[in-house]
């Protein structure tokens with residue numbers, strides 16, 4: 001069966017891509033890098049950004065603030081006029097900070113064709129509602145769940161903008177929608193895999209940022225690879241436990257959106273979450289670390305919504321809880337480490353449904 005699907009997928013690959021019109025909302029690091037992937041894949045791409053100077057720069061193939069030194073495809077068109085950007089788009093991609101996206105979309109008053117596919121590139125959980133981004137997009141844009149597609153994986157924007165070989169997961173409850181988006185973003189350096197587990201893929205992308213903060217904190221305190229591997233491994237257990245309690249598929253967690261993204265974010269010095277955690281481990285306050293990193297480190301806010309979600313379904317997430325205590329309750333990184341190590345001894349369980 002999976003062979004048939006692959007053949008069908010391959011057979012139409014390319015034929016639709018050239019005519020696909022895509023609007024990208026958000027001209028930060030990932031919105032810009034993904035717009036470049038889409039343009040390289042043959043799509044006709046327009047990108048919306050809120051400031052005119054960035055729009056002008058993007059139209060000239062540059063984004064100095066977010067992707068300095070990268071040459072973007074010259075075919076990308078940019079504007080601050082969201083109506084023009086979204087006009088006639090078959091796919092609308094949203095790449096805004098998770099906590100801003102609901103209000104930002106409300107201000108845009110987009111009138112999307114009901115057949116339009118909406119893609120979330122976000123990796124966060126909304127603080128006010130504890131909702132995943134696909135749910136927020138559905139509500140904010142009035143789009144049905146089967147028109148929403150999530151792209152998530154080990155996808156550090158700069159590496160992709162440099163056209164380094166990378167894979168990702170394209171997830172939707174409607175696999176036809178996932179395949180359409182996968183075709184639209186397939187290039188000779190970017191390889192999407194489809195998945196129907198939207199819940200699992202979104203939770204992986206959101207919670208790995210919290211785990212990366214913990215790894216960064218530990219490394220900022222001078223701890224080495226054993227500590228890093230311990231946090232990554234037990235972090236994956238936390239992500240899996242939460243995901244299964246919320247209806248995700250076990251298999252997602254060992255895949256690209258799960259283990260893949262966790263490894264990329266927890267080990268890359270260019271991850272903003274990892275970097276912000278490191279600054280806190282080195283002794284900076286949260287406020288100073290946020291100012292110093294400058295861009296979106298989603299785990300800072302999502303740590304609290306993830307913990308809320310965990311509490312609501314009775315799932316134990318000691319690393320997430322420790323990160324929240326360090327960020328918001330004055331716990332030191334050393335105290336967090338001590339309390340995690342001192343937890344009651346248990347058998348190591350692999351997490352299965």
Ligand SMILES: NC(=O)c1ccc[n+]([C@@H]2O[C@H](COP(=O)([O-])OP(=O)(O)OC[C@H]3O[C@@H](n4cnc5c(N)ncnc54)[C@H](O)[C@@H]3O)[C@@H](O)[C@H]2O)c1
Pocket residue numbers: 026027028029030031032049050066095096097098100104121122123124155156157158295296298
């Ligand atoms: N950067 C990456 O490597 C990467 C990779 C995968 C996923 N993501 C996810 O993509 C999402 C976007 O991240 P990013 O890296 O592009 O962020 P970014 O900080 O680089 O850019 C954010 C963009 O949103 C705009 N913005 C901020 N607040 C706004 C508001 N209130 N209204 C309208 N626009 C606003 C900014 O001007 C900027 O263009 C996040 O959820 C992030 O976790 C990022």
Ligand SMILES: O=P(O)(O)OC[C@H](O)CO
Pocket residue numbers: 123153154155156157209212261264265270271272273274296297298
């Ligand atoms: O820079 P970060 O920490 O937001 O991570 C970026 C991507 O999510 C990595 O896949």
